[in-house]
Amino acid sequence: MNATILTVGTELLFGQIVNTNAAYLSSRLQLLGIDVLYHVTVGDNPHRLAAVLKRLLSETDLIVTTGGLGPTQDDLTKEIIAEVIGVGLEPDESVLSSIEGFFRKSGHEMTANNRKQALIPAGATVFRNEVGTAPGFAAERDGKTVIALPGPPREMKHLFEKEVSPYLQRRTNNVIRHRILRFYGIGESALESKLIPLIDGQTDPTVATYAKEGECSLRIASKRKTEEEALAAIDAMESRIKALVGEFLYSDEDKDLPIVAAEKLMARNLTLASAESCTGGLFADRLISVPGISKSFDRGYITYANGAKTQMLGVPEDVLASFGAVSEETAVAMAEGARKRAGTDVAISVTGVAGPDGGSDGKPVGLAWICVCDARGSRTKRIVTRDRGRNRNRYIFVLEMMNQLNRFLDREMM
Amino acid sequence: MNATILTVGTELLFGQIVNTNAAYLSSRLQLLGIDVLYHVTVGDNPHRLAAVLKRLLSETDLIVTTGGLGPTQDDLTKEIIAEVIGVGLEPDESVLSSIEGFFRKSGHEMTANNRKQALIPAGATVFRNEVGTAPGFAAERDGKTVIALPGPPREMKHLFEKEVSPYLQRRTNNVIRHRILRFYGIGESALESKLIPLIDGQTDPTVATYAKEGECSLRIASKRKTEEEALAAIDAMESRIKALVGEFLYSDEDKDLPIVAAEKLMARNLTLASAESCTGGLFADRLISVPGISKSFDRGYITYANGAKTQMLGVPEDVLASFGAVSEETAVAMAEGARKRAGTDVAISVTGVAGPDGGSDGKPVGLAWICVCDARGSRTKRIVTRDRGRNRNRYIFVLEMMNQLNRFLDREMM
Numbered sequence: 001m002n003a004t005i006l007t008v009g010t011e012l013l014f015g016q017i018v019n020t021n022a023a024y025l026s027s028r029l030q031l032l033g034i035d036v037l038y039h040v041t042v043g044d045n046p047h048r049l050a051a052v053l054k055r056l057l058s059e060t061d062l063i064v065t066t067g068g069l070g071p072t073q074d075d076l077t078k079e080i081i082a083e084v085i086g087v088g089l090e091p092d093e094s095v096l097s098s099i100e101g102f103f104r105k106s107g108h109e110m111t112a113n114n115r116k117q118a119l120i121p122a123g124a125t126v127f128r129n130e131v132g133t134a135p136g137f138a139a140e141r142d143g144k145t146v147i148a149l150p151g152p153p154r155e156m157k158h159l160f161e162k163e164v165s166p167y168l169q170r171r172t173n174n175v176i177r178h179r180i181l182r183f184y185g186i187g188e189s190a191l192e193s194k195l196i197p198l199i200d201g202q203t204d205p206t207v208a209t210y211a212k213e214g215e216c217s218l219r220i221a222s223k224r225k226t227e228e229e230a231l232a233a234i235d236a237m238e239s240r241i242k243a244l245v246g247e248f249l250y251s252d253e254d255k256d257l258p259i260v261a262a263e264k265l266m267a268r269n270l271t272l273a274s275a276e277s278c279t280g281g282l283f284a285d286r287l288i289s290v291p292g293i294s295k296s297f298d299r300g301y302i303t304y305a306n307g308a309k310t311q312m313l314g315v316p317e318d319v320l321a322s323f324g325a326v327s328e329e330t331a332v333a334m335a336e337g338a339r340k341r342a343g344t345d346v347a348i349s350v351t352g353v354a355g356p357d358g359g360s361d362g363k364p365v366g367l368a369w370i371c372v373c374d375a376r377g378s379r380t381k382r383i384v385t386r387d388r389g390r391n392r393n394r395y396i397f398v399l400e401m402m403n404q405l406n407r408f409l410d411r412e413m414m
Numbered sequence: 415m416n417a418t419i420l421t422v423g424t425e426l427l428f429g430q431i432v433n434t435n436a437a438y439l440s441s442r443l444q445l446l447g448i449d450v451l452y453h454v455t456v457g458d459n460p461h462r463l464a465a466v467l468k469r470l471l472s473e474t475d476l477i478v479t480t481g482g483l484g485p486t487q488d489d490l491t492k493e494i495i496a497e498v499i500g501v502g503l504e505p506d507e508s509v510l511s512s513i514e515g516f517f518r519k520s521g522h523e524m525t526a527n528n529r530k531q532a533l534i535p536a537g538a539t540v541f542r543n544e545v546g547t548a549p550g551f552a553a554e555r556d557g558k559t560v561i562a563l564p565g566p567p568r569e570m571k572h573l574f575e576k577e578v579s580p581y582l583q584r585r586t587n588n589v590i591r592h593r594i595l596r597f598y599g600i601g602e603s604a605l606e607s608k609l610i611p612l613i614d615g616q617t618d619p620t621v622a623t624y625a626k627e628g629e630c631s632l633r634i635a636s637k638r639k640t641e642e643e644a645l646a647a648i649d650a651m652e653s654r655i656k657a658l659v660g661e662f663l664y665s666d667e668d669k670d671l672p673i674v675a676a677e678k679l680m681a682r683n684l685t686l687a688s689a690e691s692c693t694g695g696l697f698a699d700r701l702i703s704v705p706g707i708s709k710s711f712d713r714g715y716i717t718y719a720n721g722a723k724t725q726m727l728g729v730p731e732d733v734l735a736s737f738g739a740v741s742e743e744t745a746v747a748m749a750e751g752a753r754k755r756a757g758t759d760v761a762i763s764v765t766g767v768a769g770p771d772g773g774s775d776g777k778p779v780g781l782a783w784i785c786v787c788d789a790r791g792s793r794t795k796r797i798v799t800r801d802r803g804r805n806r807n808r809y810i811f812v813l814e815m816m817n818q819l820n821r822f823l824d825r826e827m828m
Contacts, residue, residue: 013450015441016624018434022455027429036427037462041436041453048451210430274716280702281688281695284716288694289805291770299722302688302698302714308756312713312726342722356705391703 001172002035004060006052008067008077009151010043021066021156028160031221032168032176034062044074053084057144064164067151069134071113077148078137082121085141089119092126095135102133127163131155138167177230178221179238180254184403186245188216194244198237205237213392214399217254250406257402262290264409265297265346272405273342274300275313275334275349277325278368283350283398298344303334313337324363326351328380331369339373348372348405352383352397355390368397372408379408415586416449418474420466422481422491423565424457435480435570442574445635446582446590448476458488467498471558478578481565483548485527491562492551496535499555503533506540509549516547541577545569552581591644592635593652594668598817600659602630608658612651619651627806628813631668664820671816676704678823679711679760686819687756688714689727689748689763691739692782697764697812712758717748727751738777740765742794745783753787762786762819766797766811769804782811786822793822 005022012019022039029036037060042048049068056063068077082089096118103110117134120126127136132155138147147164149156169176183191188211192199195218199207205222220237222230242249251260265272274284274297284300287293301312306325309315315333323329331349339347352368359365366387371380381404385396419436426433436453443450451474456462463482470477482491496503510532517524531548534540541550546569552561561578563570583589597605602625606613609632613621619636634651636644656663665674679686688698688711698714701707715726720739723729729747737743745763753761766782773779780801785794795818799810 007453012437012453013440014444015437015439015450018432018437019453020432023426023429023432025429026427030428036429037457038466039421039426039433039453039455043451052452276695278702279699280711281690281698281714281716284695284718285693285699285808288692288718289808291804294718294772297694298719299726300695300714300716300718301726302695302702302716304698304702304708304714305712308713311755341725358708390705394699394703 001033001061002037003029003062003064004038004040004056005029005036006056006063006065007039007041007151008044008049008065009041010045010074012041012067013043020153021151024153024157025064025066025160028165029062029064029168031178031219032165033172033174033223034168044068044076046076046080049076049080050084053080053146057084057141057146061143062145062147064147064149066149066156069117069136069148069150071111071117071133078119078121081139081146081148085121085139085146087122087139090122091115091118092120092135093118095120095126095128098128098130098135099133125167127159127167129155129159130162131158136163138164173225174223175225175227175230176221176223177227177234178219179234179252181218181220181238181241181249182215182251182254182256183217183245183248184215184250184257184399186216186248187211191216191218191245191248195241198240198244205233207237207241214396215257250403257399257406258286259290261402261405261409262287262293262296264406266292266295268409270296270346270409271298271342271344272296273298273338273344273347275338275347276300276302277304277309277334277349277351278354279350279352279394279397279401280304282394283348283401286398286402299342301334301338309334313341326353326363326367326369328369328371328382331371331380332373332378335371335373335378339375346372346374346405346408348401350397350401352393354393354397355387366393368393368400370397370401370404372404374408379404379411415447415475416451417443417476417478418452418454418470419443419450420470420477420479421453421455421565422458422463422479423455424459424488426455426481427457434567435565438567438571439478439480439574442579443476443478443582445592445633446579447586447588447637448582458482458490460490460494463490463494464498467494467560471498471555471560475557476559476561478561478563480563480570483531483550483562483564485525485531485547492533492535495553495560495562499535499553499560501536501538501553504536505529505532506534506549507532509534509540509542512542512544512549513547539581541573541581543569543573544576545572550577552578587639588637589639589641589644590635590637591641591648592633593648593666595632595634595652595655595663596629596665596668596670597631597659597662598629598664598671598813600630600662601625605630605632605659605662609655612654612658619647621651621655628810629671664817671813671820672700673704675816675819675823676701676707676710678820680706680709682823684710684760684823685712685756685758686710687712687752687758687761689752689761690714690716691718691723691748691765692768693764693766693808693811693815694718696808697762697815700812700816713756715748715752723748727755740767740777740781740783742783742785742796745785745794746787746792749785749787749792753789760786760788760819760822762815764811764815766807768807768811769801780807782807782814784811784815784818786818788822793818793825 124137124139334349355365366385538551538553748763769779780799
């Protein structure tokens with residue numbers, strides 16, 4: 001089966017919003033084994049929309065539209081689909097009562113326009129929208145299918161996961177499951193080449209790698225007759241992958257590094273203090289983004305100036321003078337100072353050269369020293385990024401801090 | 415003139431990357447007075463690419479392509495364009511020497527494939543690429559124009575601003591200039607309704623508003639015969655806008671709030687310390703993202719736990735006991751403690767309830783107190799966000815901190 005994603009909305013053609021729906025739907029359809037041949041965007045113009053839809057019906061098996069299902073005059077996607085496939089619009093009673101329920105709950109007044117949203121092309125399969133008012137639907141003609149979804153990404157994704165994905169799987173008589181593994185410390189191409197025996201010639205499960213800033217991930221997907229078979233195939237593949245590159249794996253639940261670190265701290269009732277120089281609070285910010293972290297995160301020191309390192313953390317002036325602010329010795333003194341002053345179980349520090357200025361021969365822009373310590377000892381790490389700008393350097397330093405913290409806690413747990 | 419944006423790349427159809435190029439080019443073409451009718455994405459498939467290009471040449475005046483100009487086998491955009499408009503490919507000597515220069519500078523080895531990048535459709539206008547190897551070009555047939563640009567956004571934008579925009583302006587005999595004003599403290603719809611007399615019925619300059627998370631911006635654009643006329647028209651419009659909503663304007667150079675705050679501090683040689691609770695370092699992080707800020711930013715205190723507020727900043731225990739951690743009194747004690755301990759000219763503090771837990775009747779999730787102080791006094795601000803989640807609350811708190819800091823510094827400058 002092949003498909004086109006047709007996004008509708010003048011705001012896309014004005015460049016006011018970026019079309020994230022097309023990327024999301026593409027990756028989801030690919031997982032279902034459906035080839036996406038085109039993305040097309042048209043404005044809220046009935047003639048062009050009708051012409052494009054007619055042509056696409058002759059070119060691809062499946063057309064997934066987003067946008068233009070709202071209550072206003074501009075919203076014409078439903079009307080045009082009905083016209084092109086040659087059916088009328090009919091009110092769907094269950095959608096109407098669900099729209100009424102939505103307005104009761106939200107406390108807003110329901111207008112006559114909103115009733116328009118309960119109209120559905122005759123014979124279409126309705127996808128009820130529990131997180132908004134516009135329902136989605138699937139309409140068919142001559143073996144071709146048009147699926148219409150609302151434009152707001154949250155509603156579109158909710159409907160796709162809950163309704164459209166099962167609808168498409170029923171039509172193919174298959175169950176598709178997938179799992180995302182996250183890796184740190186190995187590049188995408190290195191990961192791919194280590195896994196070549198598992199990727200090449202593999203039809204099910206399939207394994208695909210994706211690069212992300214400073215890390216990478218891998219998707220295992222399996223299409224089988226039952227959920228049990230699909231999950232068993234994924235489990236078996238995950239074991240084979242772990243045997244090859246398990247040392248770099250940090251999550252098999254698609255969790256970010258800060259979430260993994262926060263959960264390890266919280267699960268073990270450990271308290272943490274941070275001492276940051278060049279990252280300037282970004283480490284603490286990312287950790288504190290995890291709800292419930294107040295149980296573990298006690299405080300952070302942002303010791304940007306040298307005087308701050310001495311006064312706030314007790315870094316000896318002669319350490320700064322002998323080794324410099326960006327050195328292993330200063331990183332250790334920062335972490336130990338933070339742990340002692342805060343009275344926490346664990347502390348982590350970073351000191352580096354974020355750039356664009358401040359680099360030197362021995363200490364280039366992109367160099368940082370990281371230290372994690374507890375009462376029993378410390379672990380230090382030197383990192384040099386490929387310098388691609390101040391804020392990317394700072395971002396990479398923080399990823400490495402999260403990684404060092406995770407590895408330190410893993411060691412402690414043994 | 416109307417246009418289609420044609421993005422080429424299988425990675426887009428797999429959903430591996432989001433198509434930001436289409437949004438960027440749309441907003442830029444709209445500024446030039448060119449109507450964008452369609453976005454189309456095709457994969458690296460020569461037959462489909464040729465068919466789409468032929469059809470689009472019959473439907474729109476201008477086609478702007480991105481992607482498929484690289485050195486590999488997959489990169490076919492240039493070859494297909496030449497085929498469709500019926501010309502051959504010819505090497506461009508100046509492009510060849512610029513590619514050779516790029517490889518010399520980067521230290522990488524130049525392969526035979528890279529020579530392919532110097533081939534250009536016969537008769538095309540070449541756009542030399544100073545930030546990458548693939549040049550862009552404009553080719554014409556029967557009054558229609560095809561502009562081809564490389565896919566990486568940085569290269570594409572550089573070529574568009576430097577070469578394509580002037581090329582298109584020359585063809586329309588107009589000069590287009592625009593200016594972006596940034597506002598904080600007023601919503602998009604309130605901004606729009608205050609400016610209705612300036613927006614409605616205005617043909618040049620045009621004024622358009624855009625919403626951004628927690629703030630909004632406005633674009634003034636003018637299309638005239640000369641740059642002087644366009645800039646004079648924009649200046650006059652900016653004065654009229656300032657007369658109506660000047661109190662909310664914080665930048666007429668499209669600068670972010672943290673950049674404006676950092677520049678004010680640096681220009682006046684003021685030093686700053688921060689004391690953050692719920693925002694957990696995000697304020698310091700955003701300020702430190704500005705290069706050169708080490709001159710002004712001395713240190714930050716992330717006092718997440720109550721004990722940290724007392725030990726690190728000297729917030730009296732009875733203030734915490736009587737008024738609570740989230741209170742005006744605690745915010746003032748935090749800022750004053752930070753300023754005294756750090757010895758800086760200015761200090762800023764925040765204490766609030768980010769959520770999802772921790773809210774109460776008098777202190778709901780989304781409430782924060784902010785304080786800015788110097789030796790002469792302090793300014794406090796209470797803010798309650800529309801609670802849309804922990805990290806959005808934290809983001810909005812930091813925007814308000816930047817706004818309070820800017821207003822405090824403005825007052826000091828009078």
